[in-house]
Amino acid sequence: MAEGLAAVAGRRGWIISDGKAGNDAQSRGVFDAMGLDYELKPVDPTGIWRVLSPWGPVNPGERFGTDASQFHPPWPDFAVAIGRLTTPYIRKLKSLAGLSTYTIVLLDPKTGAGTADLFWVPEHDARRGPNVLTTLTAPHSFSPQRLAALRAHVPPDIAALPQPRVAVLLGGPNGDYRYTAASLARLASALYSLTGLGAGLMITPSRRTPAGVTAYVREATSGAPRIFWEGEGENPYPQFLAHADIFIAPADSVNMTGEPCATGRPVYVFEPEGGSAKFARFHEALRRYGATRPLPERLDRLETWTYAPLNSAETIAAEIVRRWSKRRQMLGPR
Numbered sequence: 001m002a003e004g005l006a007a008v009a010g011r012r013g014w015i016i017s018d019g020k021a022g023n024d025a026q027s028r029g030v031f032d033a034m035g036l037d038y039e040l041k042p043v044d045p046t047g048i049w050r051v052l053s054p055w056g057p058v059n060p061g062e063r064f065g066t067d068a069s070q071f072h073p074p075w076p077d078f079a080v081a082i083g084r085l086t087t088p089y090i091r092k093l094k095s096l097a098g099l100s101t102y103t104i105v106l107l108d109p110k111t112g113a114g115t116a117d118l119f120w121v122p123e124h125d126a127r128r129g130p131n132v133l134t135t136l137t138a139p140h141s142f143s144p145q146r147l148a149a150l151r152a153h154v155p156p157d158i159a160a161l162p163q164p165r166v167a168v169l170l171g172g173p174n175g176d177y178r179y180t181a182a183s184l185a186r187l188a189s190a191l192y193s194l195t196g197l198g199a200g201l202m203i204t205p206s207r208r209t210p211a212g213v214t215a216y217v218r219e220a221t222s223g224a225p226r227i228f229w230e231g232e233g234e235n236p237y238p239q240f241l242a243h244a245d246i247f248i249a250p251a252d253s254v255n256m257t258g259e260p261c262a263t264g265r266p267v268y269v270f271e272p273e274g275g276s277a278k279f280a281r282f283h284e285a286l287r288r289y290g291a292t293r294p295l296p297e298r299l300d301r302l303e304t305w306t307y308a309p310l311n312s313a314e315t316i317a318a319e320i321v322r323r324w325s326k327r328r329q330m331l332g333p334r
Helices: 001-009 021-034 047-050 085-100 144-152 181-196 211-220 237-243 254-262 277-289 312-331
Strands: 011-019 037-042 080-083 100-108 118-122 132-135 165-169 202-203 227-230 247-249 268-269 293-294
Touching: 001 085, 001 312, 011 021, 011 085, 021 037, 021 080, 021 100, 021 312, 047 085, 047 211, 085 100, 100 312, 118 312, 132 312, 144 237, 165 237, 181 202, 181 211, 181 268, 202 237, 211 247, 237 254, 247 254, 254 268, 254 277, 268 277, 277 293
Parallel strands: 011 037, 011 080, 080 100, 100 118, 118 132, 165 202, 165 247, 202 227, 247 268, 268 293
Antiparallel strands: none
């Protein structure tokens, strides 16, 4: 890996962004692991061009490839896209830049293998092929080095909490999961039992957390030793990841379940009502690996377990560099 990274040191990258923070975090995680100097290229197609994504072309009015566009030569050495709205742009870039740019698509846009040089999908997705890479968790920016730097200083409010410190990451309903009154009561019961065992809570809602869910958990933990982020000021999520002894992650979020697994520390998974076959495959794989366990309605004792931390960004970065280096060798001096 170190030898490969030396080969890409100082090279340029583009992140084609649909503006979603979770998508950008995955892209940044990969390019940070590669040590690239990269730019964010935001896209927001409208009208028919939005409807046709990911299968249709880029709007000709964007004049892709000319000086009138943000997408023009000199082409980057690497480019990554994630999300259906970005797919036409990476496809167009590949067609114009040719072998000058190594193109990567994160997640499956349900388009042909020729859209990019390499696809990454999580193992629970169905896509496979010679230019498809899979890992157990999604890439992110919480490298071992970043976590170590965060752990070098414990913020006073976190240091004041009793241990173990439990980071409670709140998700929200989606097409597969529902936050019913019964499921919230199960979560509240688990949190109450943890504080009864002497734990301190570090609670953070996500962008998808409905106000009603946030209010319910706030009320349910009002008498507990806790930090409750209300969405104002700097997000303490990175500090929570670094300093938690135990995690509670929502089953409805692949990112919020996978990121704590970079720590090697226990991750309990809270399951709202519902689910899907894809989510079931993801969670079963993490349980088999030894990273997660289902969150019981009540905990009678504090469990601990360890496992090798999962850092998919480094795995993906290493494979990109390996394939890119192999292609350069085949092409010869340029």
